[in-house]
Amino acid sequence: MPYVNVRITRDGVTAAQKxxxxxxxxxTLVRVLGKKPDHTHVVIDxxxxxxxxxxGELTSELRRQR
Amino acid sequence: MPYVNVRITRDGVTAAQKxxxxxxxxxTLVRVLGKKPDHTHVVIDxxxxxxxxxxGELTSELRRQR
Amino acid sequence: MPYVNVRITRDGVTAAQKxxxxxxxxxTLVRVLGKKPDHTHVVIDxxxxxxxxxxGELTSELRRQR
Amino acid sequence: MPYVNVRITRDGVTAAQKxxxxxxxxxTLVRVLGKKPDHTHVVIDxxxxxxxxxxGELTSELRRQR
Amino acid sequence: MPYVNVRITRDGVTAAQKxxxxxxxxxTLVRVLGKKPDHTHVVIDxxxxxxxxxxGELTSELRRQR
Amino acid sequence: MPYVNVRITRDGVTAAQKxxxxxxxxxTLVRVLGKKPDHTHVVIDxxxxxxxxxxGELTSELRRQR
Numbered sequence: 001m002p003y004v005n006v007r008i009t010r011d012g013v014t015a016a017q018k019x020x021x022x023x024x025x026x027x028t029l030v031r032v033l034g035k036k037p038d039h040t041h042v043v044i045d046x047x048x049x050x051x052x053x054x055x056g057e058l059t060s061e062l063r064r065q066r
Numbered sequence: 067m068p069y070v071n072v073r074i075t076r077d078g079v080t081a082a083q084k085x086x087x088x089x090x091x092x093x094t095l096v097r098v099l100g101k102k103p104d105h106t107h108v109v110i111d112x113x114x115x116x117x118x119x120x121x122g123e124l125t126s127e128l129r130r131q132r
Numbered sequence: 133m134p135y136v137n138v139r140i141t142r143d144g145v146t147a148a149q150k151x152x153x154x155x156x157x158x159x160t161l162v163r164v165l166g167k168k169p170d171h172t173h174v175v176i177d178x179x180x181x182x183x184x185x186x187x188g189e190l191t192s193e194l195r196r197q198r
Numbered sequence: 199m200p201y202v203n204v205r206i207t208r209d210g211v212t213a214a215q216k217x218x219x220x221x222x223x224x225x226t227l228v229r230v231l232g233k234k235p236d237h238t239h240v241v242i243d244x245x246x247x248x249x250x251x252x253x254g255e256l257t258s259e260l261r262r263q264r
Numbered sequence: 265m266p267y268v269n270v271r272i273t274r275d276g277v278t279a280a281q282k283x284x285x286x287x288x289x290x291x292t293l294v295r296v297l298g299k300k301p302d303h304t305h306v307v308i309d310x311x312x313x314x315x316x317x318x319x320g321e322l323t324s325e326l327r328r329q330r
Numbered sequence: 331m332p333y334v335n336v337r338i339t340r341d342g343v344t345a346a347q348k349x350x351x352x353x354x355x356x357x358t359l360v361r362v363l364g365k366k367p368d369h370t371h372v373v374i375d376x377x378x379x380x381x382x383x384x385x386g387e388l389t390s391e392l393r394r395q396r
Contacts, residue, residue: 001173003205006202018116021226023123041120056301071136081314088317098149107333150248158251175251179375185349213388216383268337273331296354
């Protein structure tokens with residue numbers, strides 16, 4: 001009965017990309033662990049760049065510096 | 067000191083429904099486990115239909131198929 | 133398709149108490165939001181007293197002080 | 199900068215299976231979203247059967263009934 | 265390889281405040297545990313007042329009563 | 331009403347180190363955001379090396395390769 005939470009930065013990910021992520025992760029859990037698709041939930045959280053810190057700085061700031 | 071996270075699809079849940087969920091879950095933890103209400107936090111996350119996958123497909127797609 | 137995560141301190145909660153918590157929270161979500169029981173997952177995490185901080189101190193230390 | 203949390207029941211999953219899950223989910227995020235492997239974390243939580251409720255009952259109880 | 269999730273009510277926190285929180289928490293983990301900044305992610309979730317329950321009531325309601 | 335979840339690899343972190351992490355993160359949230367200590371929970375999850383994937387490999391495997 002897997003529950004998967006995928007957290008990524010909010011970067012204009014499309015519904016088609018989300019569908020592919022959900023399909024592939026579900027397939028992995030079904031194939032590797034024998035889980036049932038109907039017990040498998042995958043929730044994607046998109047996080048604003050101002051809310052994701054990495055290396056001590058906000059991602060929004062890190063991108064401005066690049 | 068319970069912390070409860072309720073994740074549901076975003077489906078127009080009203081503030082009154084959220085208040086009832088918070089009241090009932092808090093009551094359960096106080097009554098069954100003897101927790102103090104003032105130590106009990108319940109956070110509700112509403113997830114867009116495009117971001118919740120189930121059975122290998124997005125909920126938004128599953129609803130279109132019904 | 134609710135997913136609920138209940139985090140509590142590890143305090144010898146019994147399987148019967150866990151079963152009651154799962155039954156009541158599921159009932160709340162079915163009754164208040166019309167969710168299906170077969171789509172409702174409730175996961176309980178028991179956290180060691182040394183790993184739960186409250187008010188700036190570990191719970192293990194707070195209990196020694198009482 | 200993805201962070202993925204995979205929650206499954208504790209069922210004797212081997213390190214080789216965990217390695218395959220991590221490799222495949224990382225590959226999915228790199229291929230579909232262009233994420234960097236070195237920014238991609240996948241954390242697997244194994245949950246005791248007494249702590250995972252489904253359909254209003256503990257998984258430990260559901261398995262006894264089968 | 266720390267991952268930190270900070271959940272707070274949505275109260276107009278500024279990017280400068282978020283940057284300070286990320287910088288300080290990263291510094292704590294580097295200094296106390298010897299973690300590498302480049303392995304340290306801090307994600308801030310801002311939760312609507314209607315979605316955070318405390319003491320059995322929604323925060324939005326608690327603030328109206330004050 | 332902050333809730334903070336710190337996830338780190340299980341590496342023999344001491345109760346004193348945990349206490350310092352809790353004290354410092356609570357202090358950050360009180361000082362930067364004006365939060366009340368009595369509303370601030372910090373939960374530390376220690377994750378086995380076989381359960382934390384990074385860069386597509388388990389941390390346990392990455393350490394063997396060093």
